[in-house]
Amino acid sequence: MKTLDVPLKAKDYRSDIEPTWCPGCGDFGVVTAITKVMSELNIDPDHVMAVSGIGCSSRLPLWLRTFGFHSCHGRALPVAVGAAIANPELTMMVTIGDGDMFSIGAGHVPHAVRRNFDMNVFCMDNNLYALTKNQVSPTSREGRKGSLTPYGTIDIPINPIDLMITYGATFVAQTYTGNIKHTTDLIMKAIQHKGFSFINMLSPCPTYNKEETFKYYKPKVYDINEEKVHTDVSNRLKALEIAATAIDHFHDAEARIPIGVFYQVDQPVFNDKLNELKTRFKTQYGSPEKPDWNKLFDEFTA
Amino acid sequence: MAIDLTIKIGGEGGEGVISSGDFLMQAATLAGMQVVTFKSFPSEIKGGYALAQLRVSDEKIYSQGDGFNVLVAFNGEAYEVNKSLLKPGTALVYDSGEEADFTPEELPGVIMYPVPMSGLAKNELKNYIVKNMVALGAVSELFKIPMESLRESVKKKFSRKGDDIVNLNYDALNAGANHVKNNLKKTDPFTFPAPKPKQDVIIIEGNEAVAIGAAMAGCTYYGAYPITPGTSVGNYLSNFILGLGGFVYQTEDEISALGTCLGASFAGAKTLTATSGPGLSLMSELIGLAVMAEIPVVIVDVQRGGPSTGMPTKHDQSDLLQACFGTHGDAPKIVVAPINVEENLYLTIDAFNLAEKYQSPVILLTDASMALRVEAVARPDMSKVKNIYREVAKENPENFQRYVVTPSGISPFAIPGKKGQAYAATGLEHAENSGPRTNPETRVIMTDKRWRKFDNVEKEWTKNELEGDADAEIGVISWGLTATITKEAVARLRKKGKKIKAFYPRLLWPLPVDAIKKFTDSVKTVVVAEANYQGQFAELIKMKVPIHDKLVKVNVYRGEPFIPVEIEKRLEEIIAKK
Numbered sequence: 001m002k003t004l005d006v007p008l009k010a011k012d013y014r015s016d017i018e019p020t021w022c023p024g025c026g027d028f029g030v031v032t033a034i035t036k037v038m039s040e041l042n043i044d045p046d047h048v049m050a051v052s053g054i055g056c057s058s059r060l061p062l063w064l065r066t067f068g069f070h071s072c073h074g075r076a077l078p079v080a081v082g083a084a085i086a087n088p089e090l091t092m093m094v095t096i097g098d099g100d101m102f103s104i105g106a107g108h109v110p111h112a113v114r115r116n117f118d119m120n121v122f123c124m125d126n127n128l129y130a131l132t133k134n135q136v137s138p139t140s141r142e143g144r145k146g147s148l149t150p151y152g153t154i155d156i157p158i159n160p161i162d163l164m165i166t167y168g169a170t171f172v173a174q175t176y177t178g179n180i181k182h183t184t185d186l187i188m189k190a191i192q193h194k195g196f197s198f199i200n201m202l203s204p205c206p207t208y209n210k211e212e213t214f215k216y217y218k219p220k221v222y223d224i225n226e227e228k229v230h231t232d233v234s235n236r237l238k239a240l241e242i243a244a245t246a247i248d249h250f251h252d253a254e255a256r257i258p259i260g261v262f263y264q265v266d267q268p269v270f271n272d273k274l275n276e277l278k279t280r281f282k283t284q285y286g287s288p289e290k291p292d293w294n295k296l297f298d299e300f301t302a
Numbered sequence: 303m304a305i306d307l308t309i310k311i312g313g314e315g316g317e318g319v320i321s322s323g324d325f326l327m328q329a330a331t332l333a334g335m336q337v338v339t340f341k342s343f344p345s346e347i348k349g350g351y352a353l354a355q356l357r358v359s360d361e362k363i364y365s366q367g368d369g370f371n372v373l374v375a376f377n378g379e380a381y382e383v384n385k386s387l388l389k390p391g392t393a394l395v396y397d398s399g400e401e402a403d404f405t406p407e408e409l410p411g412v413i414m415y416p417v418p419m420s421g422l423a424k425n426e427l428k429n430y431i432v433k434n435m436v437a438l439g440a441v442s443e444l445f446k447i448p449m450e451s452l453r454e455s456v457k458k459k460f461s462r463k464g465d466d467i468v469n470l471n472y473d474a475l476n477a478g479a480n481h482v483k484n485n486l487k488k489t490d491p492f493t494f495p496a497p498k499p500k501q502d503v504i505i506i507e508g509n510e511a512v513a514i515g516a517a518m519a520g521c522t523y524y525g526a527y528p529i530t531p532g533t534s535v536g537n538y539l540s541n542f543i544l545g546l547g548g549f550v551y552q553t554e555d556e557i558s559a560l561g562t563c564l565g566a567s568f569a570g571a572k573t574l575t576a577t578s579g580p581g582l583s584l585m586s587e588l589i590g591l592a593v594m595a596e597i598p599v600v601i602v603d604v605q606r607g608g609p610s611t612g613m614p615t616k617h618d619q620s621d622l623l624q625a626c627f628g629t630h631g632d633a634p635k636i637v638v639a640p641i642n643v644e645e646n647l648y649l650t651i652d653a654f655n656l657a658e659k660y661q662s663p664v665i666l667l668t669d670a671s672m673a674l675r676v677e678a679v680a681r682p683d684m685s686k687v688k689n690i691y692r693e694v695a696k697e698n699p700e701n702f703q704r705y706v707v708t709p710s711g712i713s714p715f716a717i718p719g720k721k722g723q724a725y726a727a728t729g730l731e732h733a734e735n736s737g738p739r740t741n742p743e744t745r746v747i748m749t750d751k752r753w754r755k756f757d758n759v760e761k762e763w764t765k766n767e768l769e770g771d772a773d774a775e776i777g778v779i780s781w782g783l784t785a786t787i788t789k790e791a792v793a794r795l796r797k798k799g800k801k802i803k804a805f806y807p808r809l810l811w812p813l814p815v816d817a818i819k820k821f822t823d824s825v826k827t828v829v830v831a832e833a834n835y836q837g838q839f840a841e842l843i844k845m846k847v848p849i850h851d852k853l854v855k856v857n858v859y860r861g862e863p864f865i866p867v868e869i870e871k872r873l874e875e876i877i878a879k880k
Contacts, residue, residue: 015726017737049718050726051565061726062738067718068726069568071561072591078553078561079568083718085551086523086566090718108561111554277544284545291546293684296517299542300504301681302328302455
């Protein structure tokens with residue numbers, strides 16, 4: 001992580017472009033938290049890249065004074081992976097929504113995870129598609145009505161926490177964006193974690209989601225680390241046990257919603273392994289900076 | 303008289319047909335000859351009919367030839383497939399004896415050389431795997447292919463596996479050669495040209511040439527997803543790119559292959575992905591993103607028979623329109639096509655330069671036959687290669703705007719890590735500062751800017767080739783591998799005293815309109831030869847140049863390249879009608 005000699009305030013990490021989100025959108029809390037963390041860590045914004053796909057939350061990189069790539073629907077992870085390989089010094093954030101992450105781009109997720117890239121994926125989960133005006137998403141509760149499912153969806157939602165632990169992400173957490181302090185703390189932990197960090201961010205959509213609102217979440221969420229329900233975050237089975245309850249609230253009015261760090265382990269990251277490979281081969285043609293081309297061409301002579 | 307000999311080897315996939323062709327190629331090149339190869343194999347790993355064809359001459363040759371002089375049949379299927387082509391005067395070297403799976407009939411005028419390839423390998427050498435080397439030994443003895451050259455290439459290939467393996471292969475070569483010496487009498491007129499001094503060449507396949515060109519261009523990131531026949535570009539590159547500071551990353555699909563390239567290119571790397579038709583289809587959306595966000599990237603489409611899965615191992619030139627137009631919206635891009643293996647190398651370097659200069663996706667079209675074709679190419683001279691890198695903004699620029707409107711349409715690039723250049727690229731229509739914008743003025747200005755970049759490509763990158771008689775009334779246009787085959791047809795016609803001229807572009811899109819118009823205006827009939835059903839390049843020309851009333855399309859779409867005599871005959875007919 002590249003840091004600055006002269007610190008910047010949180011607002012200095014914001015670009016001049018005004019957010020187009022609806023008033024009351026849960027995603028505002030994420031911008032506030034990200035810029036706060038960058039300021040606290042003194043991160044050099046010229047060495048930060050925020051990559052997104054398409055959707056309301058994916059506009060986020062445009063609001064930051066860092067490098068950003070607002071790519072195509074579902075394709076944030078490949079873009080982030082390519083940039084991370086080409087420039088390992090970048091602090092990499094992927095700021096996307098539940099549609100990008102678990103629907104159109106779901107095929108990319110396990111492959112970025114299993115390589116353990118040192119990147120931070122912040123999934124702003126509003127349980128629906130908002131930019132296209134209210135359709136159900138893979139994280140919508142059964143029975144939810146959307147413009148394409150006016151009768152209420154008969155689909156079973158996926159459980160993002162459960163899924164990401166199973167895929168093998170080395171940092172898996174959940175936050176609720178109505179609690180900016182909690183969101184900020186988790187983003188701080190994610191960025192400081194070396195490896196693939198995933199935070200599912202319960203981020204209410206005030207325009208289309210009349211069920212999972214701030215009012216809905218506030219009494220239900222509980223911090224599993226603070227309440228000492230989960231103290232050894234390297235315990236994968238325990239993490240999965242708690243994760244299994246993460247979407248119980250969809251069908252159980254009494255169920256509480258776990259937030260906090262579910263799982264965190266240290267594992268070798270992709271770019272360190274790639275560096276080892278590059279070191280192993282760096283004298284193959286003399287040096288990568290000034291290769292002896294004839295040595296390469298000699299491999300193709302008769 | 304020039305020697306012009308074509309040997310075709312056929313057999314079951316997996317029994318060394320393709321490697322036999324490679325050994326002959328190497329041996330012929332070591333002996334200083336001109337060689338063109340053609341290979342074809344089934345989609346299956348084992349089984350199915352595979353063929354390797356080798357044409358050698360002591361003079362310059364372009365194509366794989368019209369047919370063959372010698373057929374080497376490893377099995378009954380190879381014999382059956384080629385039986386109708388065994389004309390009087392051709393020679394057949396075939397697997398004979400108790401271990402062979404067939405016995406050919408007596409064909410009129412065909413010279414027959416029975417060689418117990420399977421039998422000698424199994425019984426004498428105790429190893430069936432060297433059947434192809436027995437055959438090569440026999441072929442070498444029959445047609446005066448220098449045994450020393452053959453042994454040298456065998457040694458090079460197998461020395462890593464130890465002396466025992468090298469010696470086993472030597473023994474197999476000898477067994478085949480001795481069988482001919484002791485049992486057969488040569489009655490055909492075919493011989494290899496006399497050996498000449500060894501040239502300073504590299505022997506490379508089409509896909510290998512692309513990989514080498516990419517390395518020479520400074521490519522440090524390759525997004526790879528396996529697809530026949532494009533995969534081997536990545537295979538080859540992965541053998542040497544780490545030593546050059548780069549990496550081949552195998553992705554989960556073609557979308558990711560291009561997506562990672564765009565991310566890496568955004569971060570400053572020169573990037574490549576190679577694919578084939580189905581992969582190009584999947585990449586379409588992200589090609590549009592590269593256009594909109596102005597990110598340099600090179601995409602190689604090794605074309606195969608489509609649509610859908612089509613014929614994955616077969617030759618076709620039918621992705622041209624997809625390459626030019628396969629993206630939604632008004633999306634300008636560059637499409638280029640090399641005509642031979644050597645150009646696969648140098649046009650790949652050019653493709654990188656074009657991508658970098660114009661901050662654009664560049665699609666380089668080759669095909670399944672080109673991918674496997676082997677050519678001896680003069681050893682590249684790195685000191686003569688000029689690599690371009692995108693124009694980059696100064697550090698700490700005043701009021702930096704990533705998409706600042708310029709007369710050329712090209713705006714200085716920003717590289718993450720550089721001071722004061724931060725911006726967010728987006729696939730949304732945007733203003734000069736990259737902020738999303740949909741007002742009519744911005745839309746028009748930015749669309750114009752993106753297209754303006756390519757106004758002068760035709761003048762700035764001139765690789766068109768013109769040949770033939772200035773006063774000819776018939777002009778033929780052709781691209782990619784078909785251009786190389788057309789060259790041979792044109793040479794033959796001119797040798798016969800027929801007047802003809804030809805135009806072979808390398809830049810296909812944007813269409814080099816001025817050069818094509820000049821050419822087509824100068825003739826009464828325009829023949830466009832290409833390997834697809836629709837006549838895709840002819841249609842492309844018709845969009846921009848009014849040649850409708852003098853156009854003749856000549857097409858093959860059977861999964862194999864043209865043979866020169868097909869083009870020669872069609873052109874001859876057209877000339878005769880005039």
